Amino acid sequence: MEKISVTHELTCKKEYDIIVAGGGVAGVAAAITAKRRGKSVLLLEKSNILGGLATLGLVNLFVAMCNGRCKQIIFGLADEWIRLAGKYGYETISEHWRDGEPKEMITRRFTQRFSPYIFALQLTEMVKEEGIDLLFDCIASEPVMEGNHCKGIITESKSGREYYKAKMVIDVTGDADILRRSGMPTVSGRNFFSYFGFGITLESCKKAVETNNIMNAYTGGFAGGTIGLYGTGQPEDVPLYSGLTVEDVSDYLIRNQTTLLDRLKKDDPTSRDLTTIPLMPQFRTTCHIDGDYTLTMDDVYKHFDDAICAINDFDHRDVLMEIPLRAITKKGFDNLLTAGRCVSSEGYAWDMTRVIPPAIITGQCAAETAALAIDTNTPVAEVDIKTLQDRIASDNIMVHFPDEYLPEDTTHLEYAGDPNHK
Numbered sequence: 001m002e003k004i005s006v007t008h009e010l011t012c013k014k015e016y017d018i019i020v021a022g023g024g025v026a027g028v029a030a031a032i033t034a035k036r037r038g039k040s041v042l043l044l045e046k047s048n049i050l051g052g053l054a055t056l057g058l059v060n061l062f063v064a065m066c067n068g069r070c071k072q073i074i075f076g077l078a079d080e081w082i083r084l085a086g087k088y089g090y091e092t093i094s095e096h097w098r099d100g101e102p103k104e105m106i107t108r109r110f111t112q113r114f115s116p117y118i119f120a121l122q123l124t125e126m127v128k129e130e131g132i133d134l135l136f137d138c139i140a141s142e143p144v145m146e147g148n149h150c151k152g153i154i155t156e157s158k159s160g161r162e163y164y165k166a167k168m169v170i171d172v173t174g175d176a177d178i179l180r181r182s183g184m185p186t187v188s189g190r191n192f193f194s195y196f197g198f199g200i201t202l203e204s205c206k207k208a209v210e211t212n213n214i215m216n217a218y219t220g221g222f223a224g225g226t227i228g229l230y231g232t233g234q235p236e237d238v239p240l241y242s243g244l245t246v247e248d249v250s251d252y253l254i255r256n257q258t259t260l261l262d263r264l265k266k267d268d269p270t271s272r273d274l275t276t277i278p279l280m281p282q283f284r285t286t287c288h289i290d291g292d293y294t295l296t297m298d299d300v301y302k303h304f305d306d307a308i309c310a311i312n313d314f315d316h317r318d319v320l321m322e323i324p325l326r327a328i329t330k331k332g333f334d335n336l337l338t339a340g341r342c343v344s345s346e347g348y349a350w351d352m353t354r355v356i357p358p359a360i361i362t363g364q365c366a367a368e369t370a371a372l373a374i375d376t377n378t379p380v381a382e383v384d385i386k387t388l389q390d391r392i393a394s395d396n397i398m399v400h401f402p403d404e405y406l407p408e409d410t411t412h413l414e415y416a417g418d419p420n421h422k
Ligand SMILES: Cc1cc2nc3c(=O)[nH]c(=O)nc-3n(C[C@H](O)[C@H](O)[C@H](O)COP(=O)(O)OP(=O)(O)OC[C@H]3O[C@@H](n4cnc5c(N)ncnc54)[C@H](O)[C@@H]3O)c2cc1C
Pocket: 021, 022, 023, 024, 025, 026, 027, 044, 045, 046, 047, 050, 051, 052, 053, 054, 057, 059, 060, 061, 062, 063, 138, 139, 140, 141, 172, 173, 174, 175, 177, 194, 280, 281, 282, 283, 284, 339, 340, 341, 342, 354, 355, 356, 357, 359
């Protein structure tokens, strides 16, 4: 096989305190939080809008941010954005949750379905109002490493290859692209055949008019692969996708797009239209770090001395967990860390950490850690935990869950669905 060697000499285009690689919800939260701590920030996004899976991926639902008994667990920017997301688009927060915790016990949890593209526009507005440098259509391609220290990021864009220096890099690509290439240990996952788009039908349009609610114009059923969270019904002839090679991603997209078209061919063309398909692969799990601590379901109800935030399960009442700093860092890598989908956790514990509300607040926690590490000239894994927790608490994030929220019996946990999600 022919081999070529490529050598590029790149001049540093600009230097930042913090580079945030990836403009999903975790990345935007990290960029805003770092900027509010007075840091210069470059936010790199490979697509054309912000929000990642929550917008491009059409996953337009803030899952529950409460313990299922009317106590809110997740605050911070997640609390601001769950409300903001309904400001210019449709809104589905239960009226009981609109002004804080419900006054009386209700079963309805604190969730919000939102218009993904309007929310994406709001994210762009926020990022620009904060004065963050944002580059769209720009891939964070390679970390420039000196041992385990990252000097900056090489980007690929219309401008070609460029080099940006940074004191800290937060990899929130969802795929740990930068951390994988930095040599940090990572763990890859497998994805079911899912590809859900939005469409309209004559029926759904009629319903929208009858209910005077445009949200009802969109309807499901416009899918390629239809396999949900627990993988039930995964077709035998379709592989489980890693999402980590160009061939794998392309096969996933081609199979899904042709499957969806085959379905559409069977319908009356005047009765419906496909309004949008996912603009990024709907992979839940591609790659996350093998950090200094890996969360499992054994950690439910555990307090950590180095907790950075408390989260709740979206599917089961009462289930609470704290995320330790060690789940977003790896000792020896002094200026690299992560958040969102790349947090070090496995099985169902990973499902708990990667959904939209925890992704937002772990993004904030990563930024607070990076900012403190710069202020104190300390590796990210060794920042003073008390100072960090104080800063995170000042962002209105719950660091430890209160023991009064624990159920009486914490020994019996049942998880529906995939038996691997223990
Ligand atoms: C099918 C499916 C259903 C889901 N359902 C729900 C749900 O109902 N509710 C819920 O809360 N969560 C749900 N989730 C999970 C949730 O959407 C995501 O885990 C969460 O949004 C992750 O946010 P993130 O910012 O960590 O990563 P991502 O959303 O993956 O964002 C990463 C961003 O980085 C960009 N990027 C990637 N690589 C690079 C690079 N090299 N350079 C520059 N930019 C890059 C991407 O374009 C993207 O914008 C679902 C996920 C899937 C796949």
